Amino acid sequence: MTDIGDITAARLGAEQLAVNFADAHPPLLPAQAVVEANRCYFCHDAPCIEACPTGIDIPSFIRKIATGNLRGSAQTILDANILGGSCARVCPTEELCERACVHTAQESKPIQIGALQRHATDWLMDLGIAPFDRAAPTGRRIAVVGAGPAGLACAHGLARHGHDVTIFEARTKPGGLTEYGIAAYKVADDFAQREVGFILSIGGVTIEHGKALGRDITLDALRRDFDAVFMGLGQTGVKALGLAGEDMAGVRDAIDFIAELRQTPKDRVAVGRRVVVIGGGNTAIDAATQARRLGAEDVTIVYRRGPEQMTATDDEQAWAQTNNVRIRHWAAPTRLLGGQTVTGVEFARTKMDAAGRLTLTEETFMLPADMVLKAIGQSFEPIDGLPALRDGRIEVNADRLTSLPGVFAGGDCVAGADLTVAAVQDGKLAAAAIHRLLCG
Amino acid sequence: MADLRSTFAGIASPNPFWLASAPPTDKAYNIARAFKAGWGGVVWKTLGEDPPIVNTSSRYGAVSYNGVRMAAFSNIELITDRPLQINLDEIKQIKRDWPNRAVVVSLMVPCTEESWKAILARVEETGCDGVELNFGCPHGMSERNMGAAVGQVPDYVEMVTRWCKQHTRMPVIVKLTPNVTDILAPAAAAQRGGADGVSLINTVQSITGVDLDLMAPEPVVDGRGTHGGLCGPAIKPIALRMVADIARAMPGLPVSGIGGIAVWRDAAEFIALGASNVQVCTAAMHHGFKIVEDMIDGLANWMDSKDYQTIDQVRGRAVPNYVHWSDLNLNYQIVARIDQNLCIKCGLCHIGCEDTSHQAIAALRVDGERRYEVIDAECVGCNLCMLACPVDGCITMVRQDTGAAVVTWADHPNNPLGKERAA
Numbered sequence: 001m002t003d004i005g006d007i008t009a010a011r012l013g014a015e016q017l018a019v020n021f022a023d024a025h026p027p028l029l030p031a032q033a034v035v036e037a038n039r040c041y042f043c044h045d046a047p048c049i050e051a052c053p054t055g056i057d058i059p060s061f062i063r064k065i066a067t068g069n070l071r072g073s074a075q076t077i078l079d080a081n082i083l084g085g086s087c088a089r090v091c092p093t094e095e096l097c098e099r100a101c102v103h104t105a106q107e108s109k110p111i112q113i114g115a116l117q118r119h120a121t122d123w124l125m126d127l128g129i130a131p132f133d134r135a136a137p138t139g140r141r142i143a144v145v146g147a148g149p150a151g152l153a154c155a156h157g158l159a160r161h162g163h164d165v166t167i168f169e170a171r172t173k174p175g176g177l178t179e180y181g182i183a184a185y186k187v188a189d190d191f192a193q194r195e196v197g198f199i200l201s202i203g204g205v206t207i208e209h210g211k212a213l214g215r216d217i218t219l220d221a222l223r224r225d226f227d228a229v230f231m232g233l234g235q236t237g238v239k240a241l242g243l244a245g246e247d248m249a250g251v252r253d254a255i256d257f258i259a260e261l262r263q264t265p266k267d268r269v270a271v272g273r274r275v276v277v278i279g280g281g282n283t284a285i286d287a288a289t290q291a292r293r294l295g296a297e298d299v300t301i302v303y304r305r306g307p308e309q310m311t312a313t314d315d316e317q318a319w320a321q322t323n324n325v326r327i328r329h330w331a332a333p334t335r336l337l338g339g340q341t342v343t344g345v346e347f348a349r350t351k352m353d354a355a356g357r358l359t360l361t362e363e364t365f366m367l368p369a370d371m372v373l374k375a376i377g378q379s380f381e382p383i384d385g386l387p388a389l390r391d392g393r394i395e396v397n398a399d400r401l402t403s404l405p406g407v408f409a410g411g412d413c414v415a416g417a418d419l420t421v422a423a424v425q426d427g428k429l430a431a432a433a434i435h436r437l438l439c440g
Numbered sequence: 441m442a443d444l445r446s447t448f449a450g451i452a453s454p455n456p457f458w459l460a461s462a463p464p465t466d467k468a469y470n471i472a473r474a475f476k477a478g479w480g481g482v483v484w485k486t487l488g489e490d491p492p493i494v495n496t497s498s499r500y501g502a503v504s505y506n507g508v509r510m511a512a513f514s515n516i517e518l519i520t521d522r523p524l525q526i527n528l529d530e531i532k533q534i535k536r537d538w539p540n541r542a543v544v545v546s547l548m549v550p551c552t553e554e555s556w557k558a559i560l561a562r563v564e565e566t567g568c569d570g571v572e573l574n575f576g577c578p579h580g581m582s583e584r585n586m587g588a589a590v591g592q593v594p595d596y597v598e599m600v601t602r603w604c605k606q607h608t609r610m611p612v613i614v615k616l617t618p619n620v621t622d623i624l625a626p627a628a629a630a631q632r633g634g635a636d637g638v639s640l641i642n643t644v645q646s647i648t649g650v651d652l653d654l655m656a657p658e659p660v661v662d663g664r665g666t667h668g669g670l671c672g673p674a675i676k677p678i679a680l681r682m683v684a685d686i687a688r689a690m691p692g693l694p695v696s697g698i699g700g701i702a703v704w705r706d707a708a709e710f711i712a713l714g715a716s717n718v719q720v721c722t723a724a725m726h727h728g729f730k731i732v733e734d735m736i737d738g739l740a741n742w743m744d745s746k747d748y749q750t751i752d753q754v755r756g757r758a759v760p761n762y763v764h765w766s767d768l769n770l771n772y773q774i775v776a777r778i779d780q781n782l783c784i785k786c787g788l789c790h791i792g793c794e795d796t797s798h799q800a801i802a803a804l805r806v807d808g809e810r811r812y813e814v815i816d817a818e819c820v821g822c823n824l825c826m827l828a829c830p831v832d833g834c835i836t837m838v839r840q841d842t843g844a845a846v847v848t849w850a851d852h853p854n855n856p857l858g859k860e861r862a863a
């Protein structure tokens with residue numbers, strides 16, 4: 001997108017942009033990590049373990065940091081979660097492990113589990129240590145569709161067992177949303193690609209890029225040519241506002257905006273002077289905050305319900321506000337204003353009616369905007385020949401097996417929390433189930 | 441991956457981490473859990489003659505220091521309070537269920553040959569791997585002329601050890617009390633008696649604190665207290681020194697290191713000073729058996745990083761460097777260096793040196809900013825400032841090139857005996 005209305009790149013100098021998109025939460029210094037690790041009580045049946053979707057043995061890895069056994073610490077993490085490095089950066093820990101930490105109850109100051117996890121995994125990755133060996137080759141071949149967190153975790157689990165894996169990936173780069181979706185300052189310094197390299201270093205996994213299921217390959221063919229199939233397709237669809245003028249210049253999907261931003265030098269990413277973001281999830285927060293950090297002067301998130309209903313966590317909301325993003329609640333867009341180019345959005349105030357339904361009121365207001373980012377949710381886009389769906393996503397059982405024998409699925413394309421860590425757990429469970437299926 | 445298998449007093453175990461004779465090894469239930477968690481061996485809680493002893497309610501005390509819980513731990517517990525036959529049956533079952541783990545049985549009976557002979561026969565029948573003679577318990581039992589009352593008299597140590605060697609084919613380990621002036625005396629006595637190895641240390645006589653409302657020592661039992669046995673992290677330095685003394689003086693005598701071992705690094709230190717394996721009590725009582733996972737993993741990772749393949753390659757490596765004071769180089773000179781970039785201006789280096797050492801750190805203000813600088817000519821290289829500094833690596837001690845040759849006390853001009861020799 002080139003300059004239309006007041007949309008332009010390089011609102012800030014290269015130096016400021018570099019600062020704005022560097023690591024938002026820099027790593028702990030070694031001394032800080034040891035002090036923090038020593039705060040951990042090494043609880044029995046620790047609540048934090050249960051709160052981690054991948055069940056990392058958190059007290060053990062923290063104790064190993066305290067004793068100076070960083071290698072063992074990283075191994076404990078990666079054994080349960082091979083994407084422990086990106087999870088340490090992107091997990092909403094305030095909702096997961098750190099919320100469950102007994103220190104939260106005792107003194108409202110949980111152990112910084114995410115930061116410690118990063119400390120140990122960074123140490124191992126920086127030294128280029130391969131934590132796991134591949135078992136002797138089994139000769140079994142598995143197709144994985146999608147090189148996102150779910151697909152990568154599954155592929156790694158299978159490779160550890162000695163199986164050969166081919167990943168078919170529609171995009172030109174692996175990593176899924178860690179590469180194309182997560183906020184840049186959470187995974188700075190090309191971390192997504194470094195992590196993929198680290199995961200693949202186990203051997204036995206090849207990625208074929210530019211191969212899309214439904215376009216270049218079919219599920220039938222995969223089932224014929226491979227011993228099992230795992231699908232980690234993510235959600236490629238985005239929801240529309242359903243208003244006239246959504247094709248006006250300046251109106252974009254937040255997901256597209258972020259993907260462009262993740263793949264482009266920051267001084268070449270165009271952003272409006274006044275930006276309105278519509279939605280209440282983490283995507284809205286990320287789009288708004290990154291728009292601000294690109295130099296947008298005035299960024300407002302508008303959400304149709306209240307702060308408690310936002311799926312963005314409290315920490316994420318606070319983070320947006322720290323970045324000078326305004327969040328307005330109880331308003332829904334009714335009209336996109338402008339001609340060729342968007343100039344603003346009209347909103348109606350909303351409220352709950354007596355029956356608890358969200359309704360529009362007569363009261364309206366207008367926000368001027370050079371850019372409108374839609375962040376009202378993603379959806380799974382079905383492909384012909386897929387196994388049975390349920391509520392619009394692929395239906396799986398506890399092993400992540402679909403309705404088709406030998407076909408497994410996980411991550412955002414199945415029901416559950418749409419989080420990296422949940423995708424990793426799905427991939428891990430599916431790999432274990434596939435291994436049992438093939439090798440008894 | 442390093443090979444952690446270890447052998448002590450002829451007893452093999454898959455790793456050098458044993459649980460010391462104490463509550464963690466009180467019965468089959470605990471021990472099965474410990475073996476499941478990965479411990480290489482156990483020394484069963486000390487057995488005695490029936491009827492069993494009686495323990496107090498309120499048994500343990502601790503020193504919590506600056507927020508660290510159980511920096512030292514103490515107990516006024518005695519030996520097992522369960523009937524002998526129940527223990528023997530459980531030992532037999534455990535050894536049958538866990539054949540590749542070390543199961544050693546700790547014993548303490550009255551100081552007569554008959555008593556020792558009788559219990560040894562019954563213990564041998566369990567199929568356990570060896571016995572450990574508890575000459576260490578510092579309270580309760582010593583008043584009954586057992587435990588430390590034996591361990592403090594080398595002749596008794598030798599006598600009882602000899603009886604045991606006569607009456608059993610099992611390896612005999614003698615557990616030493618630290619409550620003596622010279623640990624070498626009981627160690628040598630054990631060796632003369634034919635011991636296959638010694639284990640040390642048992643607990644250190646102590647009072648952990650005083651309840652100032654009840655005016656009684658802790659732990660308080662109905663308004664009164666008694667001295668107990670101290671263990672836990674605080675006693676590690678005492679134990680290290682005693683282990684090293686024995687390793688240096690009696691290189692052929694196998695040693696099991698005990699005292700304040702909580703993490704893999706502690707174990708590595710004991711092994712470097714000559715121990716063949718280590719035993720743990722307090723750390724397990726504080727955090728549960730699972731700590732052994734990091735001990736195993738951490739020791740192996742450290743050994744890998746140093747290219748040590750076996751425990752034997754580490755064992756005793758620091759012993760040749762453990763020398764008498766008179767063998768230290770008196771011409772070695774170091775001075776403190778403060779890394780100004782790391783300094784957080786707490787001033788502790790200055791005040792310690794100024795008030796209590798050598799007035800070798802100047803407290804300056806440069807453009808209003810605090811700045812601490814070492815006065816090289818005054819610094820004697822005592823390490824105090826480095827030890828007090830809260831920032832790792834901020835103060836380091838740097839060797840000065842004095843050009844002087846190595847001089848020990850024997851050749852030092854201030855040594856009156858040296859002068860006499862020269863004359």
Ligand SMILES: Cc1cc2nc3c(=O)[nH]c(=O)nc-3n(C[C@H](O)[C@H](O)[C@H](O)COP(=O)(O)OP(=O)(O)OC[C@H]3O[C@@H](n4cnc5c(N)ncnc54)[C@H](O)[C@@H]3O)c2cc1C
Binds near residue numbers: 170286
């Ligand atoms: C803007 C944004 C921010 C987020 N921030 C966070 C966060 O901070 N923390 C967090 O935990 N989670 C966050 N998430 C969610 C997280 O990124 C996802 O839950 C996670 O990436 C899901 O992993 P996945 O492998 O299921 O799917 P994806 O990461 O979406 O990967 C799917 C892969 O499959 C490929 N693919 C799709 N269809 C096909 C096909 N037909 N053929 C071949 N390949 C195909 C895609 O190209 C992609 O590489 C965020 C999501 C978004 C959108």
Ligand SMILES: Cc1cc2nc3c(=O)[nH]c(=O)nc-3n(C[C@H](O)[C@H](O)[C@H](O)COP(=O)(O)O)c2cc1C
Binds near residue numbers: 513673675723
């Ligand atoms: C509660 C308690 C009971 C103990 N009972 C015995 C015992 O019965 N026999 C024995 O040889 N040592 C006994 N000990 C001493 C331990 O075996 C060990 O030598 C000592 O605690 C030092 O190790 P640590 O610092 O790892 O605790 C006991 C220690 C504690 C804390």
Ligand code: SF4
């Ligand atoms: S640990 Fe607590 S609950 Fe258990 S026996 Fe001792 S005092 Fe009782």
